Amino acid sequence: MLPFINESQAKIVKRIYIDFLDRKGANRIARELEEEGIPNWNGKTKWYESSIRKMLSNEKYKGDALLQKTYTVDFLTKKRVENTGEIPQYYVEEHGIAKLDYATVITPLQAGLFVATVEVPSAERYGTLQTKG
Template identity: 55%
Template sequence: MPKVTMIPATINPLTLLPKVAAQKRRVAGYARVSTDSDEQFTSYEAQVDYYTKFIQSKPEWDFVKVYTDEGISGCNTKKRDGFNSMVSDALAGKIDLIVTKSVSRFARNTVDSLVTIRKLKENGVECYFEKEGIFTFDGKGELLITIMSSLAQEESRSILENITWRQRKSFADGKVHLAYKRFLGYEKGEDGRPTIVESEAKIVQLIYRLFLDGKSQASICRCLEDLGIPSLGGKEKWSKTTVTSILQNEKYKGDALLQKSFTVDFPEKRMKPNEGEVPQYYVEGSHPCHC
């Protein structure tokens, strides 16, 4: 009989770290809140402070940093700079373990969550979700994450549906909300309703008068620039698009057409112009006009 000698494994196949060496794991935290409110900001600060101390308290861990995203929705990971930077650093070999509050803090999109976790796992990077007590290198980790991510995604869908319902109820009641920062001639009054900004109203009236005199949008832009009137963004140049939007916007005559666009999919939250798919509401005399 041949003599067989077993040579023990020296590398952990999941962490890719030597089994024998007492090498510390490089650990990063991830904190995210989904709105910019003061209450959520406090939660955001608390998360950063907590995970900094939590990671530094473990003698077997080396603290890397806490990656953060503030005021960003969790339904999709594309716009989360902190999250993407963390994943990039992890794949570059700078992180061994990522610690975060829960599956829903990581991603509320099941596909995004699983794809990212698998990519990290293939590169020897583990994630730990504290609330659920899940380590992704654990055999049951992926099944639990799939379930938890699906629940979080459905919760997010339910929240979006409730928000949409409240918005449409508000539309049906004729309640008008203006994006004042991008709307020339109006500001929010003390009673919460739109009030006219006289200096800006004169610009709007001039644009309409020039148009009624037969001027094109390009000619109107040149006239405004020659008079030294800055655009809404404070720029010297006016764009034809801005002038056209002012000429076509019913709000300048005191009316409002509500639900001009709507959300067509989840979780991307992609907006689409309303071409009859959902009801619209036309409110006459909803606020003072520039007449």
């Protein structure tokens, strides 16, 4: 099944990235979205700084994937935990449809033109996984 992009939500995500590149912090972005009554992913107008930070560091917005963010520690109970280095993680570039023009929005962050307060996932930090193309 191909990923579906919600165009109205994509506009909000793009705005968040542009605001961040305009040197607005996650707290200010959340406050402005609330003041303007812009709905979040579940239709409410309450925005949280932590949600903005997660969006800014989500590799899926550029069509990539970070595999094994969590792993199963007990197959019987199906208990999963966050992977903090116990097992390898793999970064897959161009895994899906990019939800925004990531090259325009994020390249300045990776080039160090702005002081980033969020981590931008990249293949350099994680191993890459070769996929059949």
